[in-house]
Amino acid sequence: MSINRRDFLAAIGGAAAGYGVSKIPLTALVDIAGGDYSSVPAVERWVTTSCQICPSGCGMIVRKVDGNPVGIKGNPLHPLSRGGLCPVGSEALHLLYSPDRHRAPMQRVGGTRGKEGKWKKVGWDAGLDLLKQKIRALVENGEADRIYFLDGYDRGMLSETARAFMAQIGSSNYFLDRDSNQALTSYRLTQGQKRVPAYDFDNTRFLLSFGVPFLEGWQSPMQGQRAIGTIRSASSNDDPRTFVHVDTRSSKTSDLADRFLRIKPGSHGALALALAYVLIRYELYNQAFVSEHCSGFEDWTDDEGVQHQGFKSYVLLHCRPEDLQEVTGVSGADVVELARDFAASQPALAVADGVSLALSNGVQTGMAVMALNALVGSIDVAGGVRPAEQVPHPAYPWAEDGKENPGDPVAGNGLFHFGIQDAQALVRTVSESKKKIGVLLCLHSNPFFPRENSDQFRDLLDDKSMVVSFSPYPDETSTHADLILPDHSFLERWQDAVGPRTYPYATMGITRPVMDPLYDTKDSFEIVLDLARSLAPKGGDLFPWKKSKDVLLWLAGGLHELKRGSVFTNEREANEIAKMEQRGWWVRSYPDQSDFWSELLDRGGWWDPGLSHGLWGSLFRTPSHRYEFFSRGLHDWLANQDPENHVGAHGAILLGLRSKGDVAFLPHFEAPDYEGEEGEESLLLHVVHPITPNTAVAASLPWVREVISGRLAWETWVEIHPADARHRSIHDQGLVWIHSGDRKVVARARVTNRVQEGLVCVPHGLGRPAGGRWARSRGTNPDSLVQRRLNPLSGMQETQSLRVLITTADQGVTHA
Template identity: 35%
Template sequence: MDETTLKIERRDFLKLLAGAASGMMLSGYAFNKLAPVSQAYTDWPERIERWIPSVCLQCSGGCGLMARVVDGNVVKLEGNPLHPVNRGRLCPLGHAGLQLVYNPDRIKMPMKRVGRKGSTQWVSISWDEAIDLLAERLGELRERGQPHSLIVFDGRPTGLMGALWERFCHAFGTPNHLSADEPDGMRIAHRLMQGLDQLFGYDLENANYILSFGCQLLDGWRSPVQLARTYGYLRQERPGPRAKFVQIERRLSPTAARSDEWIPIRPGTEGALALGIAYVLIREELYDRQFVEQHTFGFDDWTDARGQRHKGFRRLVLETYRPENVSAITGVPVDTLIRIAKQFASTRPAVAIGSAEATLHSNGAFNALAIHALNALVGNIDLPGGVLIGEEIPFKRWPPIKSDAVAQEGRRRPRLDRAEADAPWLDALPLEALGERILSGTPYEVQAVFLYESNPVFSTPATARFAEALEHVPLVVSFASFMDESTAYADLILPDHTYLEKWQDGPAPPLSGVPTLGVTQPVIQPLYETKHTGDVILALARRMGGTLADAFPWADFKEVLMFSVRGCYEVRYGRVFSEPFEGAFVRQLQERGWWIPQFSSFEAFWKDLVKKGGWSGLFHEYGKWGHIFQTPSRKFEFYSQRLKAELEARAKRRGQPLEALLEELNITARGDDVFLPHYEPAQFAGDESKYPFHLNPFHVLVLNSGSSANLPWMQEIVGLHVHVKWDSWLEIHPETAQKLGIADGDWVWVESPYGKVRVRAKLYPGTMPEVVNIPIGLGHTASGRWASGRGVNPYALIGPAADRLGGLPARYATRVKISKA
């Protein structure tokens, strides 16, 4: 202690404190400043606080939320405890909804281009002017007999907004309501093996063995919070034996890290592994013989009506997919393959699930067929713990459309994404191929493009070509809330509300097999001069008049919603959201055929629906065989008669032998093998000697494929496992990095036959030595101040390869080389 330090004893300090208090009392100062407690409270400003239920639309998960609104401002978002999807939980994206609605980079009013496309020269216009202008331009298309030349790219094609866009296209006269969402290749298998062109659900909560081919259950697949809750239930809450979860993929993802077993696999060989597992099930007679005999077609050799003999699935598998052969293809050890197969057969109910990582390859459709075949082998289709074919939400049917002659003629024209008779493609073309079609004028010149919840210039390979395509179109209209890469090429911007400012339906994805509808309602008044896109569609139809106006009898989208959910009120099942115990009691009654009306009028139903947040069908009815098998045989088809018929019809239209068509489709199998689940060798862009590494672009929950990159909270947590934020990174195996002389954090060049990017390398033991990983969602050149100029876009490295059979983009079919920058 130095000489300037004040020294004071405890007794002296107390004397000083007492003297100070006495002085204040004698002066009256303390009494003058004190006020009654009641008076102090009256000085506080009065605040109005409410908790309003709604639905998060950051992704397709359909989570219910509760918005805390104070004086008209939303200040916090939490999960709705009544919503069966998330039961009060939210993921980071859900909480970041505040940064979406209050984002300073939102487009605040309608704007019209006055400069060249791609420039930043805009003028603000009124909504009346915008709708007048759009109605005039679209009216000219109809007058010229070209309504088919309007293309609607819809990034959220489900629910009522998807139905409203489809209705507008129908009444206007265009067949081109096109999905801009990433496809799920398993849908191909559902269509060819069960005759149902839809996504199926999976009863994971009741499964004892989950064999996942790349499904990111804990990193954004389908419904992130619901799947996280399911994982927690399987791990800690479910009574009885613990379920086993096996993850098959080429990267140690958050899902793989929390699985019971991670099985690394060479890219594009997932179908071969599934067939190797099928070999063990069949060879050792571990499959469900009763189900296979009663409910499947083409398992054994069979004879058609003409007396021709055909190969069955059993013979194909036993002849071709011995474990040692499959191990050589996949890199999975023989003993691992056999062990997994026996566990899958003996730990029932067991379910095999697949996703983009297994199906977005040049052989994706056949990979999907092989994976789904495993579910039939163990007889776990539409049973507890298995694959579920869910019911649609029982919306009230809309009035039929009375189309005029112009619309009828326009809808007879081919869709832009459908292959013509002179093209080998069997199914729809992938999104990136449509840019080339627009540029070439095939099958006709595109005169107008609408962009709804879609940003193809950012989210497709060969981004420059899609930008060029939009420059080529005379009229591009964007309904985006932010100036993203595609909106920069628009001629007219009609900005939508954020989901916290509007009415909308929020259907849960098909996961549990139970139809679940959340209701999105405005928790605050719109902050800017934006407008619900549904209201824009209705106003545009009214302005154009005629049969187009007649097709839309509703004043606004809220009326559309109320009209539609009347169907949920009228059906004799389901219930408005409630506490879990109450819902379980009602579900048991309804499963036994009891129905207790809950409301005396639709108005009472609607009021409670909005108050609680939505409606649920409560239970899934199992074993509706007539519904779940709509194939020619009315059974699950190992031998797909639909695929055979479609291929033969396509070859006939093109006037060529079937073998010539198969060659153009890059299918190497011949004979009956073509129509059975089999392994087609995956094709990759880039010679292996020059480009030795497989590029694995992977999704990150918090980036939502790029649409959430302008949310600062998400940028802060984008790469926690490698200690990276606000930037991209390249995951490379330490041994591979050592051979290349690359240290952790070094800048490297990643080059493919299509492009080159510069990014930091992060040494990550959770990747395979021959694979490198880059996250999807960064690398924006627009989309706001917190997104633009941060990281790299892996689509700059990916070419236009695709699975020509299923129309699936081959996102994982690119090889790259790595060098120090």
């Protein structure tokens, strides 16, 4: 639909109109454009809901005119977003109105997976019957373990239900498609928690970031934005707080930091240990916390009388800042200054994520950074690190008595034991089973996006496999699917929107439909409930809900009974509630549950502003029930794996480390292993994440694309240092090839001193072979270059460890 000047003038009738718009008959303008606003006066309504694009679950208020959503603003009562929205959330209307949405359930009737397919529309009953028959046949054949569920939604009741459904039909193959899981393993090794750590940025006075992309594509972009905004604005209001960013490359996050330390790739852990050296050497650490709540700090003797090295002596022997200067590129004086500031501004918080952890030494880096928090006592205090509070819920109908929520599904025994059941674990499980996948259910997940393991995914399938995609939008997984059962967009469905994993407060927003579904789609939550009810033994009893709204009413009933928390409040009310809760008071505001429910909908959700701190006794779930500098969990596990030689060479190989003996269980530094092209010409490739989640969702938003790529028009770029560029005769804005083995992708050079020599950076998220009109065939995909090495402890891909060659490309090369 387009508007030309003739239409425009005809519509306004040549009237001498005022500025702006509504003095002229603008509805007429929209009418010629095809909109339906002829009924005057228009009826305006505002509906509170929660965003479901990423795990932040920010509060939204949708403006509807005559039934059509036409605008979105932030919900000022939402505790995390406080009225803000990220650019992706701001453009959420385009997800509703996307011209490329799947409009009905479809079955593949021909063609090849991943290429052109022949599709026919099937009704919902017929489509769901196809899936149920397939699952039923496998279960009856005793092959329930060939049913796989890959859950990229990964939060709230939908995921709990999916997990329970899989368990009830006898399959343990429930996996999470989670991109960033790096911090979990080091948290588990030091504190025994099976979750990602959460951070209290609002109350910290000194934030030290090791490569955390707070203002790019971090786990919760909103939490990152708010953290940096809070620290910077507090400083401008005579409440001095400091944000220091340590990374290999300049980014928006480093630009807005009070201090930016550019360090050599792979040396984040070394810098953390050098800081620990200063804290210990000059006795700047919190000695009370370390002696009362930590183990493995001093040298120690175990029950069998064997001497072990502690963290203190390791650091004092090996981690002098001057000695590590060569490794990190940061001078000893700078390290001492930073460590002193860190110790002097309490509470101080050190966080590692992103590039710093996606290397072979990533887990040790995570442990070293966490050790800084332990040294200054920033564990489970205001402004420190702690596990996120979970939203309370009534007992699940399927729960066995007395069992608490198990946390993230962790990988089984053997290698990768300390990671989670992720997409990589799915590939391993299928390969080890020696059987092809029977059914693969992909919920908010796109495993066939061309990255290093997508070929592997194809190999796991045969002609009889059934791949089911619930995606509302075309993506690579729908081109590989046998059955597409399209979900509603999130503006058309009911759902709980729990807060992000890294947010300490228990938060549950309500996502509610702002309009009737535009197309013949179905709520994926209701599909999972339907499958569970009809396929699980005693399904009707275990899954008593038919509609997703029923689940929310059930959750709300539980929250209403609870003597804690509140519907979303403004900050002043939240402070009052938190203070009252600390004193053991609570006032019931809504005697009647229906009042509570309507207030919950009006305000957008429920949260508990009260956080209790200092519960270290129950926090540390390690063998020693303390914070473990020396990870006994890792030590004991290895002893079980390999009783003969667990701390010897074999043990180190199992852990993928070069260090032997006690050092392997301590936060320590070893240079990362790289792979790919070797030699003087090679450059290290870092894949950086702009604010584009891996799903096809954000990729289908044209304005988000525009915002991210700036003047480069949706092309993939490669940042390269001027000296490296000159040496290769590469010019700014010229096209270059990035080679790795026999694979190569083209990109446009951005010659800049914002990367260091020897390093090149490429954005993730472009180069999609499938997807909507704004996603497909734009740019190239660096992930197709990244090799398949996995960290032996976390099971995570070491995506930042690839070396590549860069050469100039002819101008004739087409970028797409």
